[in-house]
Amino acid sequence: MSWSKIPGQEFAKNVLQNQLREERLSHAYLFSGAKGLGKKALALELAAASLCSRENFESCGRCLNCQKISHDNHPDVQVFGPAESKKSLGIDVIRELQRELALKPFEAGRRFFVIEKAEEMTAQAANSLLKSLEDPPAYTVLILLVSEESRLLPTIISRCQQLNLHPLSREKIASLLQKQGIRPQFASHIARLAAGSPGRAQELAEKEELLERRNEVLNFLAGLEQKNDIEIFSAVSKWSDWFAEDFPLIQILSEWCRDLIVYSCSRSEDVRNHNFLQDIEAIATSSNFDQLSRMLELVEKAADDIDANVMSDLVLSVLFFELKTLMEADETEKVDLQASVYQGSDL
Ligand SMILES: [Zn+2]
CATH class of the missing domain: 1.20.272 (Zinc Finger, Delta Prime; domain 3)
Known part of the structure; x- marks a missing residue:
């Protein structure tokens, strides 16, 4: 993964790259946008770009840190979300996150915590997370991913730097599919159904x-x-x-x-x-x-x-x-x- 492999979202990518270069990452982000726009990819690229051993503000994909992040086993980059069998994100998940938040970085200077489907938090979970957002440890970056921002507590939204991800044009999605060898007519059909979401297009193509x-x-x-x-x-x-x-x-x-x-x-x-x-x-x-x-x-x-x-x-x-x-x-x-x-x- 690297910034350029995330399709579209130039504004969000520029903001994050600049903040990384200028050493002024926020302690909490809210990435909002429909399913398949690349919210999680963006969060993981931010973590990898920050922790990559080459210190080039971009993940190299080859160093140990980048490799561990891409294999989901870097101790300083953790992803939380609703348990597999559950729709909602309960207090137990947030408590586990808070236990991790209290720990200093294992291998790097920062720790990244990604919360998928943050809008599925129960009221109890959301109130508990709010406390962590009010006073986050200096070395942590929390990234909340949401498809339906209106379901989040306004107090949570106001404590995060928000970046909205936008749908891609139909032409852009069709061209991405064609670059993978998909014939133009089929690519155009899928692009029409994908509603601007490259993730959805990929799923339909595969x-x-x-x-x-x-x-x-x-x-x-x-x-x-x-x-x-x-x-x-x-x-x-x-x-x-x-x-x-x-x-x-x-x-x-x-x-x-x-x-x-x-x-x-x-x-x-x-x-x-x-x-x-x-x-x-x-x-x-x-x-x-x-x-x-x-x-x-x-x-x-x-x-x-x-x-x-x-x-x-x-x-x-x-x-x-x-x-x-x-x-x-x-x-x-x-x-x-x-x-x-x-x-x-x-x-
Ligand atoms: Zn690297």
């Missing part, structure tokens, strides 16, 4: 079954109106298993609804699921805006319910039946829905 599963879900959605109860239950049962394996089902459903809304509003063919353009056109033109935005609301509510630990197969079953009912609303109901959009309008 795991064929992800695209197959995605297409299966989209095919089902495109024909949802014709599906019977048994077909819906059996699909949900299968997808609940995928969901448990971290398959981004809710994200796919949400992107599908957004594509329908984009097409309905603008007739733009620049939709994410471009390979389903015909289906998107058919559904978007036979539905009204109110129906489509209601579909998106249902998906967002399902995401909230799953976050609140309601059983995912139950939530998904209810969601698909509700989506089907919405799509089946007959023309009279569609007109009524349309009328309700304009109620209260001065026009």
Whole structure:
């Protein structure tokens, strides 16, 4: 790893490199941005660039320090996060971090502590971490990684130097993929689905079954109106298993609804699921805006319910039946829905 191997994020990289050169690293950082933008890679590069024996403000990848960091066994660079079986990040993890914080550096002048998915901290964990952020030992650098910054305590955010990571352009992602030998048309297809995230693009390019599963879900959605109860239950049962394996089902459903809304509003063919353009056109033109935005609301509510630990197969079953009912609303109901959009309008 080196700074140049992290795609995009020039602003964040420049800030960190300058602070490193000028010996004024913060004691606490907050790297925020969507999954796959390179938050962890940036945190580990900062640690490696700081601890590299060549002292060149960049990791060399060859010295013992760089090697240990890349193999995740440097005693002065530690990564914490929710335990594997848990969604939330509990007080036990923060206590373990605090025990480590109290120790002086083993091999280097600084110690780096990375906290992944920091937004998953329980209230107790967050309050405990706050104390460490108020009075960190001089030789430590804490780096919190978050996808949803709004879920962090404002008092935690205010004690960190925040660096926002930004999505990359579709062209940039396609070009990164092509440099790996991926043919242009496929690279462009993946770049469209990756939503600016090079990590997500890489995952889609490497795991064929992800695209197959995605297409299966989209095919089902495109024909949802014709599906019977048994077909819906059996699909949900299968997808609940995928969901448990971290398959981004809710994200796919949400992107599908957004594509329908984009097409309905603008007739733009620049939709994410471009390979389903015909289906998107058919559904978007036979539905009204109110129906489509209601579909998106249902998906967002399902995401909230799953976050609140309601059983995912139950939530998904209810969601698909509700989506089907919405799509089946007959023309009279569609007109009524349309009328309700304009109620209260001065026009
Ligand atoms: Zn090195």
